[in-house]
Amino acid sequence: MKIDLHATLRAHNTFGFDVSAQYLVHLTQAEELPVFVQKALDQALPWQVFGGGSNLVLAADLKGYTGLMQIMGRRLMREDADYFYVEAMAGENWHDFVLWSLEQGYPGLENLALIPGTVGASPIQNIGAYGLEVAQVFDSLEAFDVQNNCFVRLSNADCAFAYRHSLFKEDPQRYIVTSVCFKLPKKWQANLTYAELEKAFANKSDLSAKDIFNKVCEIRSAKLPDPKVLGNSGSFFHNPVVTHEKYQELKKRFPNLIAYPYAEGWKLAAGWLIDQCGFKGYRVGHLGVYEKQALVLVNHGGGTGSELLALAKEIQDKVLASFGVSLSIEPVVFK
Numbered sequence: 050m051k052i053d054l055h056a057t058l059r060a061h062n063t064f065g066f067d068v069s070a071q072y073l074v075h076l077t078q079a080e081e082l083p084v085f086v087q088k089a090l091d092q093a094l095p096w097q098v099f100g101g102g103s104n105l106v107l108a109a110d111l112k113g114y115t116g117l118m119q120i121m122g123r124r125l126m127r128e129d130a131d132y133f134y135v136e137a138m139a140g141e142n143w144h145d146f147v148l149w150s151l152e153q154g155y156p157g158l159e160n161l162a163l164i165p166g167t168v169g170a171s172p173i174q175n176i177g178a179y180g181l182e183v184a185q186v187f188d189s190l191e192a193f194d195v196q197n198n199c200f201v202r203l204s205n206a207d208c209a210f211a212y213r214h215s216l217f218k219e220d221p222q223r224y225i226v227t228s229v230c231f232k233l234p235k236k237w238q239a240n241l242t243y244a245e246l247e248k249a250f251a252n253k254s255d256l257s258a259k260d261i262f263n264k265v266c267e268i269r270s271a272k273l274p275d276p277k278v279l280g281n282s283g284s285f286f287h288n289p290v291v292t293h294e295k296y297q298e299l300k301k302r303f304p305n306l307i308a309y310p311y312a313e314g315w316k317l318a319a320g321w322l323i324d325q326c327g328f329k330g331y332r333v334g335h336l337g338v339y340e341k342q343a344l345v346l347v348n349h350g351g352g353t354g355s356e357l358l359a360l361a362k363e364i365q366d367k368v369l370a371s372f373g374v375s376l377s378i379e380p381v382v383f384k
């Protein structure tokens with residue numbers, strides 16, 4: 050178990066914020082996890098585990114033990130008449146895994162191409178894009194249960210998935226995910242529920258998963274900045290869910306409002322709300338709002354996490370004043 054002292058986390062968060070970790074631990078095997086947690090507990094220090102750092106706001110130096118999830122491996126775990134059960138270890142890069150699964154002949158993850166981050170992080174916030182959420186293809190995962198000091202397998206129902214949410218967000222100190230298994234139907238069907246995909250492929254015969262993969266990569270690259278080029282964490286706020294009454298009131302005042310029926314109410318496009326407040330392309334110092342997508346905040350270089358949180362607050366205040374809607378921050382914040 051390699052441990053670096055007072056190491057910078059700059060390369061380990063996609064905003065590129067230059068904060069440090071007191072102890073930075075490279076976790077390459079599941080057996081290291083109990084030791085890692087025990088070290089922190091013995092010294093009464095905090096611990097946290099990061100994947101690709103693509104859903105993080107680091108606004109302060111981190112005390113205690115920060116683990117980098119680097120457990121690697123992927124395989125066809127098993128198959129039955131209807132499904133392939135494909136497993137990847139938590140440290141695998143998500144996009145590489147999606148591509149690999151297609152190449153191996155296990156389609157089904159193509160709508161989630163190009164999402165930054167690791168496989169282990171995918172169930173934490175139940176990643177979703179272009180008509181598909183991880184919860185829809187998730188079979189089970191293996192995790193170290195910190196509370197009971199043992200490894201456990203959790204089913205789809207155990208994980209209590211919801212929109213950008215899961216059991217793991219409720220109690221981040223309970224489990225460390227070590228591998229995730231996906232259940233992919235052998236009888237593949239194209240998922241064209243996202244309007245832009247439907248428009249692109251409605252009349253295409255012989256549509257393949259690779260066609261969808263390529264199209265998703267194209268749409269994503271056109272709308273979202275590459276974190277290697279411009280620091281960001283994807284969508285910075287959840288799309289807020291409002292009651293039917295609130296939706297009707299807003300729709301009357303703003304006929305162009307973008308909203309989708311969701312559960313008992315309506316999900317609003319936060320990007321549209323922020324855009325209407327004039328923030329697209331807005332810049333304060335080193336931080337700003339992406340010029341092509343108002344839901345994405347960016348670090349133009351040299352910015353800090355606290356500056357980013359100040360910008361987020363400015364946006365939240367303006368959206369609340371204009372629409373009476375509260376926006377909640379999507380990434381995990383350390384401050």
Ligand code: EPU
Pocket residue numbers: 177178179180243272273282283284285286287288307318319320321324329341342343344379
């Ligand atoms: N819109 C604007 N102005 C903007 C941004 C968006 O008017 O500046 C409008 C768009 O024209 C569209 C609507 O808002 O009509 C929704 O935009 P889009 O389809 O781009 O999706 P989104 O709601 O902004 C969500 C996810 C993304 C995911 C896309 C595609 C959340 C918080 N975000 O974004 O996920 O890729 O849908 O499925 O649910 C992420 O979570 O990091 C992420 C990128």
